Amino acid sequence: MAQATDMRQAAGTTPPDAEDEVKVVGIVCNWCSYAGADGAGTARLKQEFEMRLLRVPCTGRIDPLFAIKAFEKGADGVLISGCHPGDCHYSEGNYYARRKFELLDRMLPFLGVESDRFEYTWVSASEAARWQKVVNEFVGKVKALGPREGRAL
Amino acid sequence: MSDRQAKIRELAGAALAEDRVDYFIGWKQGINSSEAIPAFVRNADEVDQLVWNPLSHHNLTAFLKRKMPDPPNARIGVCVKGCDSRTLVALLQEDLVDKERIYVVGVPCDGIIDRRRVEKEFADEVVSISFSGDTVTATTRCGDSKDFAKGDITFDHCNTCRYPNPFYADDMAADPVPEPEDRTPMWGTIEEFEALSPAEKDAKLADAFETCIRCFACIHACPVCVCWDQCVNRSRRPALVGQRVDTKENLMFQMVHMFHVAGRCPSCGACDRACPVEIPLYLLHRKMNKELYDMLGFEPGVSLDEKPAFQTFKLDDPFGEH
Numbered sequence: 001m002a003q004a005t006d007m008r009q010a011a012g013t014t015p016p017d018a019e020d021e022v023k024v025v026g027i028v029c030n031w032c033s034y035a036g037a038d039g040a041g042t043a044r045l046k047q048e049f050e051m052r053l054l055r056v057p058c059t060g061r062i063d064p065l066f067a068i069k070a071f072e073k074g075a076d077g078v079l080i081s082g083c084h085p086g087d088c089h090y091s092e093g094n095y096y097a098r099r100k101f102e103l104l105d106r107m108l109p110f111l112g113v114e115s116d117r118f119e120y121t122w123v124s125a126s127e128a129a130r131w132q133k134v135v136n137e138f139v140g141k142v143k144a145l146g147p148r149e150g151r152a153l
Numbered sequence: 154m155s156d157r158q159a160k161i162r163e164l165a166g167a168a169l170a171e172d173r174v175d176y177f178i179g180w181k182q183g184i185n186s187s188e189a190i191p192a193f194v195r196n197a198d199e200v201d202q203l204v205w206n207p208l209s210h211h212n213l214t215a216f217l218k219r220k221m222p223d224p225p226n227a228r229i230g231v232c233v234k235g236c237d238s239r240t241l242v243a244l245l246q247e248d249l250v251d252k253e254r255i256y257v258v259g260v261p262c263d264g265i266i267d268r269r270r271v272e273k274e275f276a277d278e279v280v281s282i283s284f285s286g287d288t289v290t291a292t293t294r295c296g297d298s299k300d301f302a303k304g305d306i307t308f309d310h311c312n313t314c315r316y317p318n319p320f321y322a323d324d325m326a327a328d329p330v331p332e333p334e335d336r337t338p339m340w341g342t343i344e345e346f347e348a349l350s351p352a353e354k355d356a357k358l359a360d361a362f363e364t365c366i367r368c369f370a371c372i373h374a375c376p377v378c379v380c381w382d383q384c385v386n387r388s389r390r391p392a393l394v395g396q397r398v399d400t401k402e403n404l405m406f407q408m409v410h411m412f413h414v415a416g417r418c419p420s421c422g423a424c425d426r427a428c429p430v431e432i433p434l435y436l437l438h439r440k441m442n443k444e445l446y447d448m449l450g451f452e453p454g455v456s457l458d459e460k461p462a463f464q465t466f467k468l469d470d471p472f473g474e475h
Contacts, residue, residue, distance in 0.1 A: 068408050069393060072401045085473060095466035098473040099448070103415060106444040110347065110437075111404075112355030122474065152358035152404050 022076040022142050026053045026135070027062055029094075032083035032124045039128035040135075047132050048139035051079070058082070060093025064104035067118060071108075071153050077117045077142035081134065084122040094122070111153045116141040157260055158205040160326040161232060164258050168230050170197040174256050177230035178216055180209040187282045187291070188268060191216070205326070206284060207266045207303065209234075212423040214241045214376040217250045228254050232326075234262040236310070238319035239419035239454030240376040245321065246454070246461055247417070249379055259322025261330040264303065264311035269431070271306055274299060310422045310435065313339040320455060338452065340443045343436055358404060364430045365403035371434055372410055374427035377417040385409055411437050415445065416462035419453045448472060 028034045034055045040047060056062055059082030067078040080101055088094045101120040109115045119138055123131045165177040181192035181202045189208040194200055213231050233241055238259060244250040266289060272279055277293035284290075289306065292298045304312075315336050318329040346354065372378050372386065385393050386409050394406050410424070420442050424434045445451050449470070451462045 064412050065393060065405075065408060068405065068412075072405050085468075092466065095468070095470070096463065098470060099463055099466060100412075102448055102470075102472045103412075103441065103444055106448070107441065109351065110354065110440050112351045112353075112358060114351050120473070150355050150401075152355045152362060152400055 022050050024050045024077040024139050024142055025070045025075045026051050026079045029059045029082035030057050031089035033081035035125035036123040036127050036131040040131045043128050045132040047135045050139050051135050058090050058093040059097035064100050076148050079138050080120040081123050157326045161205055162200045162203050164324050166197045166200040168256050174230035175227045178213045179203040179232045185280045187279045210265045212237045212376050212421050218379050230256040232258045233319050234260050235317045236421040238321050242321050243377050243417040243454035257322045258324050259319030260326045262317045264307040266306045267308050309341045313341045343439050359400045361432050362403040363400045370427040371424035374423045377414050
C-alpha cells in the first residue's frame with residue numbers, strides 16, 4: 001500500500017482517504033484486453049488507479065460467479081473485458097461468454113447491486129486508448145456511487 | 154382426478170408385469186392423507202399404493218438424474234406433470250438421462266396446492282386433506298376443519314403455468330387438459346421485488362438468506378442440478394463458497410445453484426418447496442428465466458431438438474456490441 005501511495009505521489013495524483021477509495025476488479029482476457037491494458041501502460045496513458053486487473057486465458061473461462069464472488073468479497077465494481085466478438089483467440093470463447101455476462105448484467109440489479117457497478121466490454125490488443133477511456137469512465141461511475149455496503153451481496 | 158390415478162396404476166402395473174421397467178416412480182400417500190410423497194414401486198401387485206391428487210408436488214425426474222441408478226442400467230418408469238416434463242426434456246437435451254432406459258407416464262395437471270399455506274391456517278397439525286370438485290377440505294388432529302377454494306391455495310407458479318400438459322411422455326394418464334392460447338410467459342410475484350430500490354432489495358435478500366442452513370435440499374431436490382460430489386458448493390478448493398455461516402456466503406451458495414442451472418431450469422419450484430426455512434428461491438430462478446426469455450426468447454425444456462441457451466451461441470446475439 002505504501003508503495004502504491006509513493007507511486008501515486010510520483011505520478012502526481014493525490015492518494016484519497018483509504019475509506020473513500022473504491023475497489024474495482026477488472027477481469028481481462030490474456031490475448032486482447034490484457035495486451036490492450038499493457039499497451040496503455042507502455043504508452044503512459046493516465047488511468048484511474050482503483051482498477052485491479054486479473055488475467056484469465058479467455059473470457060470463455062470467466063464464470064459469472066467470479067464477478068459475484070468479487071462483489072461478495074467487497075469489490076465496488078467489476079469490469080469484464082475480452083476480445084471483440086469475432087476476434088477470439090480461441091475462435092468462439094467470447095460468444096459463449098457474452099450470453100453469460102448479459103445474464104449477469106441483468107441479474108445484478110435484482111441482487112441489490114446498482115447496474116453501473118458492472119460492465120462487460122471488448123477491448124482489442126491494439127486499442128490502448130480505448131482501454132484508457134473504458135477504465136476511466138467505468139471507475140468514474142463507480143466512484144460516483146461510492147463504496148458499497150451490501151449485506152446480501 | 155381418480156381417473157388419472159387409476160390410469161397411472163394401470164400403466165405402471167402393465168410396465169412392471171411385462172418387465173419393461175425395473176421399478177416405477179410415482180406418488181403415494183404420506184403418513185396420512187394430508188400429504189403425498191414419492192413412491193418406488195417394484196412389483197406389479199403393489200401399484201395400488203400410487204396416488205394422483207393436487208398434493209403430488211414432487212418433481213420425480215430428480216430421481217432420474219442419478220448417475221448411478223440402482224441397479225446400474227436400471228430401466229425406470231416415472232410419472233411427470235407438465236413442469237416436470239420440462240425438466241426431463243432439459244435433461245434429455247443434454248443427454249443426462251438415457252432415453253432408452255426410461256418409461257414416462259405423463260399426467261396432465263390442474264395445479265398443485267401449497268400444503269404449507271394450508272398448514273398456516275391452523276394452530277394444530279393437519280392430518281387429512283380431501284378434495285371434492287374445486288373444494289379442498291383440511292382437517293386437523295383436533296377435528297378442526299376448513300374448506301378452501303383450490304384456486305386460492307395453488308402454488309404461484311401453477312397460477313401462471315402455461316404448459317400443464319407434459320411435453321414428453323411415452324403414455325398419457327389422461328387426455329390433455331385445455332392449454333392457454335397465449336403462451337407468453339407470466340412472471341408472477343417477482344415484479345414487486347423488481348420495483349424495490351437497490352438498498353431495499355439488499356435488505357430483503359439479506360433477511361431471506363440469513364436463515365439458510367445450507368442443507369443442500371434445494372440442490373438435491375432440483376432435477377437439473379447434476380454435479381453431485383463435484384459440486385463447487387461442496388468444494389474447498391476452489392473455495393468459491395466458504396464454510397462461514399453468514400448471509401453473503403449463503404447467497405453465494407444459492408448463486409452457484411442458480412447460475413449453474415441457467416438454461417436448464419424451467420422454474421418448476423422444486424427447490425422452493427424443498428427449502429426447510431422457506432427462502433423464496435423462486436425469486437431468483439424466475440427472474441433468471443425472465444431475463445433469459447427477454448434476451449433470447451428462450452424457454453428451457455420445451456423442445457427436444459433445442460440446445461440449452463448456454464451451450465450454444467449465435468453470431469448475431471442481440472446484445473454486447475458487435
